[in-house]
Amino acid sequence: MFVAIGFFAQLVDGALGMAFGLLSTTSLLAVGIPPAMASAMTHIAEIFTTAASGASHTYQRNIDWRLVARLAPAGMIGGVLGAYGVSNIDGDVIEPFVSAYLMLVGIYILFKAFRPVWVREVRDWAVPFIGLGGGVLDAAGGGGWGPIVTTSLIGRGHEPRKVIGSTSLTEFLVTLTISATFVFTLGWSDLGSAVGLVLGGMMAAPIGALVVKRLPVRPLLIAVSLIIITTSAIRIF
Secondary structure, rough: OOHHHHHHHHHHHHHHHOHHHHHHHHHHHHHEEEEEEHHHHHHHHHOOOOOOHHHHHHHOOOHHHHHHHHHHHHHHHHHHHHHHHHHHOOHHHHHHHHHHHHHHHHHHHHHHHHOOOOOOOOOHHHHHHHHHHHHHHHHHHHHHHHHHHHHHHOOOOOHHHHHHHHHHHHHHHHHHHHHHHHHHOOOOOOOHHHHHHHHHHHHHHHHHHHHHHHOOHHHHHHHHHHHHHHHHHHHOO
């Protein structure tokens, strides 16, 4: 089951450049995994996918190192805070809030599908705050770094190619920090099932490039957003 979840999530992520964390966490919560455990398993699996993505963007010179230097520390601090918080709160208490957050991100992706973010004035002062908020929400909700941070920076006028490369590389550092925090607070013995997500993701990674060539982005964004909104709404209800 975990291999299948990882495979499907990475297939979509390979086509969209986002949504592995959102789909993995949403699916794990749907099958009864506690919120902290679902986020931990997702981030451990993402270490491998984000490392490959970050290395690829570095090779292609898609990195704005100044942006990375401003984004990474704040994102890592936010990730530690979010992971520590969700690990020390009762799962039954936090699950409705996590589901509500995921549903809002799903609505945001749906909005993005119909209203792409237009480039406007660059506002560098906001970069650390975007990173901090993105790190907290990504750790606590199990996903959302890409939809929140990438689209926010592009919307503030940064060059899209550099933003995608820089946030992909930064996501590896943030994910590594979040995963280490979860292992420290939850222990490794309960996180072994994350191997299934890794295997599924690795199998799907080569297929993502083919999917993105054959499927239009807008219907895929709509489908992903509706999956996230529906499953999150059901859990809230």
